[in-house]
Amino acid sequence: MTTPPEPTIRTLDSTVVYTNPWITLREDRIQHPDGTHGIYSVLDRPDFALVIPMENDGFHLVEEYRYPIGRRSWSFPQGSVPHSPSPLDTAHTELTEETGLTAASMTHLGRLDTAHGNTGQRFDAFLATALTPGTPNREHTEQDMRHGWFPRTDLEQMIINGVITDSCSIAAYTLLLLHTPR
Structure with missing residues (x-):
C-alpha cells in the first residue's frame, strides 16, 4: 500500500519580529495545502x-x-x-x-x-x-x-x-x- 505524500505548508514570506544573541522570533506568512493563507510564529534557537x-x-x-x-x-x-x-x-x-x-x-x-x-x-x-x-x-x-x-x-x-x-x-x-x- 502506497502512502500519499503529506500536505505541505508553503512559506510566502518571513519577517524577523525580535532577535537577541540566544533567540530569533519570526512570523511567517504561509499558504495551507488548500490554498488559504495564515501566519505561523517560529522561535529559532540553536540546537x-x-x-x-x-x-x-x-x-x-x-x-x-x-x-x-x-x-x-x-x-x-x-x-x-x-x-x-x-x-x-x-x-x-x-x-x-x-x-x-x-x-x-x-x-x-x-x-x-x-x-x-x-x-x-x-x-x-x-x-x-x-x-x-x-x-x-x-x-x-x-x-x-x-x-x-x-x-x-x-x-x-x-x-x-x-x-x-x-x-x-x-x-x-x-x-x-x-x-x-x-
Missing part, C-alpha cells in the same frame, strides 16, 4: 546537546533556578556552545562545564525535536560513562547551579512525582531505556 552521566547504576543531575517557570528544576546537563564543531564536542563541553565530570565514553542515543509546534530546535542525547570527577567551570548565568548524584530508583521516582519535569531530560532518559538490553 543543543544533552548528556546523561551514568555511574554505579545512578545518574548525575544539575539543578538551577529556571526563570520562565519561576522555580528550581533538576535536569541532565545540557546546553549549546556557539561555533562548536559537533554535537559530541558540545556534549563533552557541557558535561565538564556544568558538573566538572569528564567522560571517557560518550554514546549517542538519538536526536529529538524540542517543541516541534513552535521551534525547529533539536537536541542530541548522549550517554556519558567512565566518568572522572573534576571542578565545574560554569557560565555566569549558571552561578546558582547545583550538581548531585541520584540512584536510578530515586531518579525514576523524581520523574513520577513531578520533581523532574524537564521534557528533554525525560525524553532522553526514555531513549536510554530503549537502548538498554532487556
Whole structure:
C-alpha cells in the first residue's frame, strides 16, 4: 500500500519580529495545502546537546533556578556552545562545564525535536560513562547551579512525582531505556 505524500505548508514570506544573541522570533506568512493563507510564529534557537552521566547504576543531575517557570528544576546537563564543531564536542563541553565530570565514553542515543509546534530546535542525547570527577567551570548565568548524584530508583521516582519535569531530560532518559538490553 502506497502512502500519499503529506500536505505541505508553503512559506510566502518571513519577517524577523525580535532577535537577541540566544533567540530569533519570526512570523511567517504561509499558504495551507488548500490554498488559504495564515501566519505561523517560529522561535529559532540553536540546537543543543544533552548528556546523561551514568555511574554505579545512578545518574548525575544539575539543578538551577529556571526563570520562565519561576522555580528550581533538576535536569541532565545540557546546553549549546556557539561555533562548536559537533554535537559530541558540545556534549563533552557541557558535561565538564556544568558538573566538572569528564567522560571517557560518550554514546549517542538519538536526536529529538524540542517543541516541534513552535521551534525547529533539536537536541542530541548522549550517554556519558567512565566518568572522572573534576571542578565545574560554569557560565555566569549558571552561578546558582547545583550538581548531585541520584540512584536510578530515586531518579525514576523524581520523574513520577513531578520533581523532574524537564521534557528533554525525560525524553532522553526514555531513549536510554530503549537502548538498554532487556
